[in-house]
Amino acid sequence: MKKMRRLWTIICCCALSLPLLAPSLAFAAKAEITIVADTRFIDNSILHWWAQMYNNSHLAFALMTMAIIPILGGFLGFVADFFMKMTGIDLEHRELAEK
Amino acid sequence: MEWLYMTMPIAGVNIFWPGLIILGLGVGIIGGFFGLGGAWMVTPGLNILGFPMAFAIGTDVAQMAGKSLISTLRHGRFGNVDYLLGITMLIGTIIGVEIGAQMVMWLERIGQVDKVVRWLYVVLLAVIAWIVFTDVVKRRQKERKAKEKNVEVDKLASGLDWGTRLQAIHVPPMIHFKQAGVYCSMWLPICVSLFTGWLAGILGIGGGLIRMPALVYLVGCPTHLAVGTDLFEVAISGLYGAASYTYKGRTELIAAIIMLCGAAIGAQIGVVATKYVKGYGIRVVFGLAVIGCLISVLLKLLSAEFPSAGALLNTLATIDVLGFVSAISIYITMCMVKGAQAEIAAKKLAAGK
Numbered sequence: 018m019k020k021m022r023r024l025w026t027i028i029c030c031c032a033l034s035l036p037l038l039a040p041s042l043a044f045a046a047k048a049e050i051t052i053v054a055d056t057r058f059i060d061n062s063i064l065h066w067w068a069q070m071y072n073n074s075h076l077a078f079a080l081m082t083m084a085i086i087p088i089l090g091g092f093l094g095f096v097a098d099f100f101m102k103m104t105g106i107d108l109e110h111r112e113l114a115e116k
Numbered sequence: 117m118e119w120l121y122m123t124m125p126i127a128g129v130n131i132f133w134p135g136l137i138i139l140g141l142g143v144g145i146i147g148g149f150f151g152l153g154g155a156w157m158v159t160p161g162l163n164i165l166g167f168p169m170a171f172a173i174g175t176d177v178a179q180m181a182g183k184s185l186i187s188t189l190r191h192g193r194f195g196n197v198d199y200l201l202g203i204t205m206l207i208g209t210i211i212g213v214e215i216g217a218q219m220v221m222w223l224e225r226i227g228q229v230d231k232v233v234r235w236l237y238v239v240l241l242a243v244i245a246w247i248v249f250t251d252v253v254k255r256r257q258k259e260r261k262a263k264e265k266n267v268e269v270d271k272l273a274s275g276l277d278w279g280t281r282l283q284a285i286h287v288p289p290m291i292h293f294k295q296a297g298v299y300c301s302m303w304l305p306i307c308v309s310l311f312t313g314w315l316a317g318i319l320g321i322g323g324g325l326i327r328m329p330a331l332v333y334l335v336g337c338p339t340h341l342a343v344g345t346d347l348f349e350v351a352i353s354g355l356y357g358a359a360s361y362t363y364k365g366r367t368e369l370i371a372a373i374i375m376l377c378g379a380a381i382g383a384q385i386g387v388v389a390t391k392y393v394k395g396y397g398i399r400v401v402f403g404l405a406v407i408g409c410l411i412s413v414l415l416k417l418l419s420a421e422f423p424s425a426g427a428l429l430n431t432l433a434t435i436d437v438l439g440f441v442s443a444i445s446i447y448i449t450m451c452m453v454k455g456a457q458a459e460i461a462a463k464k465l466a467a468g469k
Contacts, residue, residue: 051365052126052365052366054125054126054128055128056125058123059123059125064125064370065125067125067126067369067370068125068126071125071126071365075362075363075364075365076363078362078363078365079359079362079363081369082178082358082359082362082367082369083355083358083359083362085369085373086178086181086182086185086355086358086369086372087181087182087185087355089182089373089376090181090182090183090185090186090376090380091185091186091189093182093186093376093377093379093380094185094186094189094190094380094383095189096380097186097380097381097383097384098189098190098193098384101384101388104456104460105460105463106388106391106456106459106460107459108190108193108194108388109193109194110194111194111195111196111340111390111391113272113338113340113341114271114272114394114395115255115271115272115273115274115338115339115394115395115396116255116259116269116271116394116395116396
């Protein structure tokens, strides 16, 4: 039940943030300056692929970023939490007081 | 020492990557402790490291989303996030940001945008600092009066009671935000977030700097809940901002990822520190951070007014931001370490008995 509620919260948040995206996408379409990544001097194959994707499609690049940021954030948060728990601190409770 | 530098694939600039981790660590600590996105510290920081301004803003917004998500998850486990309140406020924030953005367009058309935005920012920061420190003084006065009468002040009581008065306005539908312990009209958080969203839209900032004190003083949230709930909103608005800037081609995700590695550690320190610092401790340090931000904005305003001293004033603004960020980060880390040491020592003592 708790998991379902969490999932529902995430879905609601995503749905609510969607209308925010629309005007900015329309606004971005009017942008006059296009920046191109210079891939000639990138030796690393992953970075080269990444820069090439940026040059080919900003939309794909944006979608990829939108997927990577929360996944990586969640993962790093989980890892950092794991190490923090090893210190022996109680990470579930706190006293709510102003002074 | 070449290995300490990395070429960013999109911006094409050579960046000192440990600097990104340190910056991420600092903003993680401060953001997790105050519930801020921290754009006012990261954008100049990235600019100093060598990013062009457009990339500095976009990269900052992208890391802000990830960092705030990490902090929200941690705060959530402490019970510091009221998701229902966050979602309700999101409605007002979305509309407010749009109104603010439209107003910026209008100000642009009449040629007043720079002046209005800069001075509004200064006035707003001054008002927030004034509210925070007035609240601290009033709470002390309450304590003194209570001591004279030999009674104790409620541990959740605030110096300024605007939140309680606004909660008393019963306009249906009424909502009980259980986690925050707030029972009020649904319109209260919507109107407050509409106002803070409007300000954020005009100023072009994430809004955490305004929303956190608004949650405390206008909605009547306990400080810890305000910090956690605000971070939840920052995470969502940051994700939207990241999409927007990335679509415009202004995000260096590699830099954002490197910063996130530092921010993951920083966020843990910042959030766990809130366990050992009472609400007023957070409020006072927040007030000091606002003053630091205010000084930097004022110095930048002066540099625009006096171009001959522009370079010097800009340098002073950067020193101010970095100085405040370092000092506050060190203070928060010390609070966390001392608190953790005391807790572990108490546990060992209890186990030995």
